Amino acid sequence: MAMTVKPWQWGNVPSHEMATPVKGEVVPKLMKAAKRPLLITGGEALKEKWGDKPLIDFVAEVAKIGIPVIATADSYKALRDRGVEPAAIMSVADVTNRLQDPAWSIDGKGSYDLVMYVGISYQLQSQMLSTLKNFATHLKTMSLDRYFHPNATFSLPNLKQDEWEQVLNNVVKALKS
Numbered sequence: 001m002a003m004t005v006k007p008w009q010w011g012n013v014p015s016h017e018m019a020t021p022v023k024g025e026v027v028p029k030l031m032k033a034a035k036r037p038l039l040i041t042g043g044e045a046l047k048e049k050w051g052d053k054p055l056i057d058f059v060a061e062v063a064k065i066g067i068p069v070i071a072t073a074d075s076y077k078a079l080r081d082r083g084v085e086p087a088a089i090m091s092v093a094d095v096t097n098r099l100q101d102p103a104w105s106i107d108g109k110g111s112y113d114l115v116m117y118v119g120i121s122y123q124l125q126s127q128m129l130s131t132l133k134n135f136a137t138h139l140k141t142m143s144l145d146r147y148f149h150p151n152a153t154f155s156l157p158n159l160k161q162d163e164w165e166q167v168l169n170n171v172v173k174a175l176k177s
Contacts, residue, residue: 017133018150019143019148019149019150019151019152019153019154019155020153020154020155021148021154021155021156021157022142022154022155022156024156024163024166024167024170024171025170026154027142027144027154027156027167027170027171028170028171028173028174028175029174030114030140030142030154031067031114031116031171031175032174032175034112034113034114034140035113036105036109036110036111036112036113036114037067037068037112037113037114037115037116038067038068038069038070038087038106038112038114038115038116039059039062039063039067039068039069039070039116039117039118039144040069040070040072040092040095040115040116040117040118040120041056041059041069041070041071041072041075041079041117041118041119041120042072042073042074042075042092042119042120042121042124043072043073043074043075043119043120044073044119044120044121045058045059045075045078045118045119046074046075046078046119048119048145049161049165050165050168051165051169054078055118055119056075056078056079056082056119057082058118058168058171058172059075059079059084059118059119060079060082060083060084061172062171062172062175063079063084063086064083064084065172065175065176067175068086068087068106068107069084069086069087070086070087070088070089070090070095070106071086071088071089072089072090072091072092072095072120073091073092073120075119076089087106087107088106092117092120092124092125092128093128096128096131096132097131099112099115099132099136099139100131100132100135100136102136102138111138111139112139113139113140114139114140114141114142115132115139115140115141115142116141116142116143116144117129117141117142117143117144117145117149117152118143118144118145119145120145122145122147122149125143125145125149126149126151129141129143129149129151129152130151132151133151133152133153139153140153140154141153141154142154142155143155143156144156144168144171146158146159146160146161146163146164147159
């Protein structure tokens with residue numbers, strides 16, 4: 001049976017095309033299946049919690065596993081402090097605009113096939129996902145935040161803090177195996 005999920009903010013009304021809500025165990029499978037994944041993180045990753053640690057620790061773990069990370073807002077220094085050199089440092093709007101070009105990538109090796117956002121304010125992330133949904137149809141997108149984003153290709157449903165932390169723990173565990 002398909003999951004029915006409503007946007008976390010009622011004013012976030014997508015077009016006829018709405019994100020597929022995914023259960024936690026599906027997230028690492030999607031990440032592993034991607035040939036060219038990319039994770040974009042922002043300043044909210046310094047404020048949000050992942051268990052007793054800041055969410056930026058989750059981002060650092062994913063980067064250490066081998067998924068390139070673009071640092072936006074204040075996330076660069078925090079990643080460097082955790083021994084991670086981001087693939088790039090740029091604004092979330094700039095990277096989203098560049099992702100519309102199917103030939104663009106940080107490393108010059110071609111388009112990404114799965115772009116994930118985490119630690120970016122809900123309202124801003126919603127607009128970035130809407131841009132990619134409408135102007136970068138060559139990409140699949142996924143929100144790893146704990147609130148449903150209807151403009152993504154895939155999104156977690158609205159989750160309680162402890163449920164979301166468990167999903168992120170399972171992502172790290174599955175990617176390491």
